Amino acid sequence: MDAYAQAGVNRLSFGVQSLEPRVLAALGRTHNPENVLLAVTNARAAGIKRLNLDLIYGTPGESIDDWRATLEGVIALAPEHISAYALTVEPATPFGQRVASGEEGPDDDRQADAYLLAEGLLKAAGYNWYEISNWSLAGEECRHNLVYWLGGDFATVGCAAHGHSGGRRWWNVRTPERFIERVETGRDCISGSEEIEAGLRLEEAFSLRLRTRAGVTPSEAAESVVRDLIDGGLAKWVPSAAGAAGPRESEARRALVLTPQGRLVATDVTARLLLAGAAVR
Known part of the structure; x- marks a missing residue:
């Protein structure tokens, strides 16, 4: 320590x-x-x-x-x-x-x-x-994790670590033995990578922010689905969060955020919004 x-x-x-x-x-x-x-x-x-x-x-x-x-x-x-x-x-x-x-x-x-x-x-x-x-x-709040959830860039340190920069995602070899061997021999530790196309980047950013109190903005959420979610007690409009603010939080003065009950079914809520055309407008 x-x-x-x-x-x-x-x-x-x-x-x-x-x-x-x-x-x-x-x-x-x-x-x-x-x-x-x-x-x-x-x-x-x-x-x-x-x-x-x-x-x-x-x-x-x-x-x-x-x-x-x-x-x-x-x-x-x-x-x-x-x-x-x-x-x-x-x-x-x-x-x-x-x-x-x-x-x-x-x-x-x-x-x-x-x-x-x-x-x-x-x-x-x-x-x-x-x-x-x-x-x-x-x-x-954990600033490290907020970088992931709010779509920032991050480096890789250690075996099985993942990194992201400008729409490119990569990951290191999984096992400590292989990672150490590559470091000791001066070799690259990256095991694989992918370029994330624009539509998928928008969907991922939307899905991750919906998991946070930053929420998503009115322009990103399909109105008909939002009404159903609010009526069902799964989501609510709140003032845009300051503690975990998303990149567009100044664009609107409110955000759609999941309630505790909505968090229990976050995957289903996200799927409903994406199917209705959210995040790709």
Whole structure:
């Protein structure tokens, strides 16, 4: 921690996932809740001023009370930023293989209840939602991730890293061994690349901004679909966000932003808007 701080690192992210030992065991994680407190304490002692704690909800066997205890425990540690992600099943992982063999997988309804609980507790504790799975104290949004979500350019550092510049996207070799070998032999670490055509760039930018509190502008959203979304409680018009402002936020004085219920079905909402001609006008 001291070495990081002395090198100028001012933000760390810890993969907490849960503060319930049996949930950690179900996830195959080897740390315990005491490690989390120790890590946060050491980071603060070293002078790291910005911390994010990552959580996972919806693990089979995790009760809503388990999840509440994790949220309350993490809030008590007072990080500047909290991320909460729904557990997903990746086929190639041990968990994915167990689910494929008949073991219980994540339940959509329980995950929805867990998400709404997180939104309520985090908001009450002063954490502002600004992207589907991310909340922060005022001014503590993750600038790194905002570059992705708002369509900026970013470089690659490390194995499997992705980069983007001016409509070109590229990615490095996936494994640490191959990455190290290429660095040591002075070879390029890029594994592949693609040029993103203009229409797809617009769709991607639209889809990513809709996931944030920047939202999308009136000129980008099909009016008939917007009416249905608002009537269904899935979206609302708000003043353009300042904390996570999109590139066109000065163009209109309001933005269409998903409600907590709308965030639960963000993929479907985005698809409806795109099919209606949003983002390509």
